[in-house]
Amino acid sequence: MTDDDEFHDFYDDSDDCECIDYDVDIFLGTAWCPxxxxxxxxxxxxxxxxxKHQADYMAQFECVEEEADKP
Incomplete structure (x- = not known):
C-alpha cells in the first residue's frame, strides 16, 4: 500500500469528508461533493x-476578449 492509498482510505467513510471542494449547480441551486x-x-x-463569484470570474475573460478585439 502506498502513501496515496493510505490517504484515500482515510477518507473512504463519507462521514469524514469535509466537502471543501464541491461543485455548484446554479440552475438547480444545489452543491455536490465529488x-x-x-x-x-x-x-x-x-x-x-x-x-456573483462566477460572474466576477467570467468578467475577467470578457476584458481579455475586448482587448483582443481592439485594432
Missing part, C-alpha cells in the same frame, strides 16, 4: 454569492 458524493441545497444567500 469526494463523498453528497449533495445539498444552497440557501438563497449562498446561491447569490456563488452567482
Amino acid at each position: 469526494r463523498c458524493q453528497r449533495s445539498w441545497g444552497l440557501t438563497d444567500e449562498q446561491l447569490a454569492r456563488e452567482i
Whole structure:
C-alpha cells in the first residue's frame, strides 16, 4: 500500500469528508461533493454569492476578449 492509498482510505467513510471542494449547480441551486458524493441545497444567500463569484470570474475573460478585439 502506498502513501496515496493510505490517504484515500482515510477518507473512504463519507462521514469524514469535509466537502471543501464541491461543485455548484446554479440552475438547480444545489452543491455536490465529488469526494463523498453528497449533495445539498444552497440557501438563497449562498446561491447569490456563488452567482456573483462566477460572474466576477467570467468578467475577467470578457476584458481579455475586448482587448483582443481592439485594432
